[in-house]
Each structure stands twice: as structure tokens, then as C-alpha cells.
Amino acid sequence: TWHFQAEGSRDGISIFHYAKGQPYIDDVGNFKERMEWVGNPRRKDGSIVIHNLDYNDNGTFTCDVKNPP
Known part of the structure; x- marks a missing residue:
């Protein structure tokens, strides 16, 4: 999950x-x-791309990964 x-x-x-x-x-x-x-x-890769970022998008992006058994 990305927040x-x-x-x-x-x-x-x-x-x-x-x-x-x-x-x-x-x-x-x-x-x-x-x-x-x-x-x-x-590949254990949870990447996203956000296009056309600008100063109004300033903040903290956090990725939280849970690997179920």
C-alpha cells in the first residue's frame, strides 16, 4: 500500500x-x-510512478508491504 x-x-x-x-x-x-x-x-518490486509532479504534490509518500505466509 502506498500512502x-x-x-x-x-x-x-x-x-x-x-x-x-x-x-x-x-x-x-x-x-x-x-x-x-x-x-x-x-521481483519484490512495489514501485509506482506519479506523472507530472509539481510543488503542490509536496509531502511524504510511504510504502507499506505485507508478505502473507
Whole structure:
């Protein structure tokens, strides 16, 4: 799961998650139309790309990975 917390904000939002073998771009935030999944679970790669970033996108992006048994 990828989360974003805007600079100066106390709250974060989920912007992307991967579940049951499928990538899901969350329908909230300013990134939904600009985000692309480029990861590969077989290579343990959870990468995303956000296109056309600008200063209004400033904040903290966090990736949280859980590997089920």
C-alpha cells in the first residue's frame, strides 16, 4: 500500500494498493489520473510512478508491504 501525507497535514490518504494479484489506484487524492503501477511482485518490486509532479504534490509518500505466509 502506498500512502501520501501532504506537507502541513496531520492526515494521510491511501493512494494505491495491491491485493489478490491486482493493482488498485485509489479514487481519492490528486494522483489518481497521474499514477501508474510499474512494480513486479515476482521481483519484490512495489514501485509506482506519479506523472507530472509539481510543488503542490509536496509531502511524504510511504510504502507499506505485507508478505502473507
